[in-house]
Amino acid sequence: MKPAAVPVLSACAFLIVSVPALAAQGTRSCGAGAIRAAAAKQVAPRLVGCRYDDVAVPLAQYFAIFPALTKTPGDDASSTILQQTPAAGEPLTAGGQLALQVSVGPARAPQAAEAPAVPPSTDTPSTEAPVTQTPVTDLPPPVSKTPVEDAAPAASAEPQVAGPKSAQPEAVAEAPHGAPPKLAPPKLSLPKFDLPKFHLPEITLPRLTFPAHLLRPGLAWAWIGTALVGVLLFFVWRGRRPRSEITYDRVPQVSARFVFGPSRLSASGPLVLESGAPT
Amino acid sequence: MTLTTETPAGAIWFDDLIDTETRAEIETEVIEAANRDRVLRDLILTTPILRSAILRAVRAALHFDPLALLADGWCTAKDIRAACREGGKTDAPIVLKLSSHSIERDIHPAIKVSIGFEKSFDLDVGLGLAGTFDGIALTIHDSKLESVGAGTCGLALLVRVAGRPVISRVIKTLDLPAEYRFVQPLALR
Numbered sequence: 001m002k003p004a005a006v007p008v009l010s011a012c013a014f015l016i017v018s019v020p021a022l023a024a025q026g027t028r029s030c031g032a033g034a035i036r037a038a039a040a041k042q043v044a045p046r047l048v049g050c051r052y053d054d055v056a057v058p059l060a061q062y063f064a065i066f067p068a069l070t071k072t073p074g075d076d077a078s079s080t081i082l083q084q085t086p087a088a089g090e091p092l093t094a095g096g097q098l099a100l101q102v103s104v105g106p107a108r109a110p111q112a113a114e115a116p117a118v119p120p121s122t123d124t125p126s127t128e129a130p131v132t133q134t135p136v137t138d139l140p141p142p143v144s145k146t147p148v149e150d151a152a153p154a155a156s157a158e159p160q161v162a163g164p165k166s167a168q169p170e171a172v173a174e175a176p177h178g179a180p181p182k183l184a185p186p187k188l189s190l191p192k193f194d195l196p197k198f199h200l201p202e203i204t205l206p207r208l209t210f211p212a213h214l215l216r217p218g219l220a221w222a223w224i225g226t227a228l229v230g231v232l233l234f235f236v237w238r239g240r241r242p243r244s245e246i247t248y249d250r251v252p253q254v255s256a257r258f259v260f261g262p263s264r265l266s267a268s269g270p271l272v273l274e275s276g277a278p279t
Numbered sequence: 280m281t282l283t284t285e286t287p288a289g290a291i292w293f294d295d296l297i298d299t300e301t302r303a304e305i306e307t308e309v310i311e312a313a314n315r316d317r318v319l320r321d322l323i324l325t326t327p328i329l330r331s332a333i334l335r336a337v338r339a340a341l342h343f344d345p346l347a348l349l350a351d352g353w354c355t356a357k358d359i360r361a362a363c364r365e366g367g368k369t370d371a372p373i374v375l376k377l378s379s380h381s382i383e384r385d386i387h388p389a390i391k392v393s394i395g396f397e398k399s400f401d402l403d404v405g406l407g408l409a410g411t412f413d414g415i416a417l418t419i420h421d422s423k424l425e426s427v428g429a430g431t432c433g434l435a436l437l438v439r440v441a442g443r444p445v446i447s448r449v450i451k452t453l454d455l456p457a458e459y460r461f462v463q464p465l466a467l468r
């Protein structure tokens with residue numbers, strides 16, 4: 001293998017491995033490239049249909065935005081963005097307001113629907129700053145103390161179950177007489193807290209930033225593969241060369257020579273005083 | 280001209296005559312001249328071992344016979360050639376006794392570097408070697424200068440940068456032996 005072929009082959013391997021991945025990153029509307037392009041134009045990117053997990057990091061990086069999420073059940077896959085405000089193409093500056101309506105997946109079974117809502121994705125918790133829960137309509141009204149005189153005598157004989165007795169009058173009424181009443185679990189509701197919305201100060205993003213899509217986990221394998229191919233080619237190239245050539249061809253050989261100019265002889269009088277045969 | 284072929288007994292070498300300080304000054308001037316060459320400076324910066332290699336090469340080049348170097352002045356002198364023609368009828372050697380005179384010769388170091396490619400650099404520094412001879416005699420045979428002897432030779436070194444002298448140093452006054460033979464006879468021209 002000629003030495004000049006090594007860098008050419010390495011470059012070809014790099015192009016073969018990384019260019020398709022780079023092209024895929026650049027053409028996806030949900031990719032960081034599209035969000036970056038939108039950030040350069042100061043308009044909202046098109047996020048409807050994208051997964052929130054895919055766009056959260058680019059939004060934070062290029063817009064300095066932690067969008068306000070509204071989680072609603074729907075037929076779409078979990079974490080799919082259903083609606084965005086402002087819409088795609090409308091002005092959106094860095095640090096601005098962006099509200100997203102995110103699907104939490106199909107509606108659950110009735111038993112599961114009563115459980116308190118759990119955030120669908122937990123892998124990017126840091127990007128879900130202000131979460132606004134959809135008001136759940138099937139939650140019971142606030143608990144009210146029922147006067148003891150209103151309770152039936154049979155029911156009063158039952159052990160005093162702590163909690164809202166008013167939540168189970170139907171269950172008690174439907175139970176046949178003589179059978180122990182079927183007690184439904186108490187419905188608990190978490191008090192709603194009004195989380196203060198905080199806004200990050202506006203950050204002027206530097207123009208020259210290393211493209212985040214080159215550091216994505218999927219693309220890292222392209223770099224690793226290219227590096228491995230390069231290392232392999234390098235060792236193949238080194239292994240095919242004679243040892244003596246490896247050792248000595250990189251040692252600089254320096255030689256100095258003196259270029260002599262013409263000589264100048266000067267004498268005050270006649271140069272040759274006398275000549276004769278050697279004694 | 281071969282100045283450093285063999286090492287005859289009693290040979291005079293220039294690097295033996297100069298002291299450590301003079302040698303260091305010469306090396307400094309050579310390195311500074313190398314740094315004035317843009318290409319050579321970049322080579323030295325990228326290949327630091329090149330600097331010591333250049334110094335080694337310069338030290339090796341300083342190992343020459345100063346008398347053989349200055350003998351070129353005798354070989355080209357018209358008076359000596361005319362005297363040889365007058366007395367050179369026979370094959371016997373001729374001895375010419377010379378008056379006091381001085382010979383000066385310029386030396387320009389050039390560096391040849393081989394790192395994958397080969398390139399020669401002419402450095403912008405000049406060494407001038409001057410010899411002042413007194414009471415010497417030349418032995419010439421067959422129009423070739425064979426030996427010099429029996430006199431004194433004062434050697435001086437002059438280092439020029441861009442034509443301007445920067446270092447002037449009297450090296451040594453040699454008492455020449457009765458016959459100092461050159462390694463190779465020098466032809467008169």
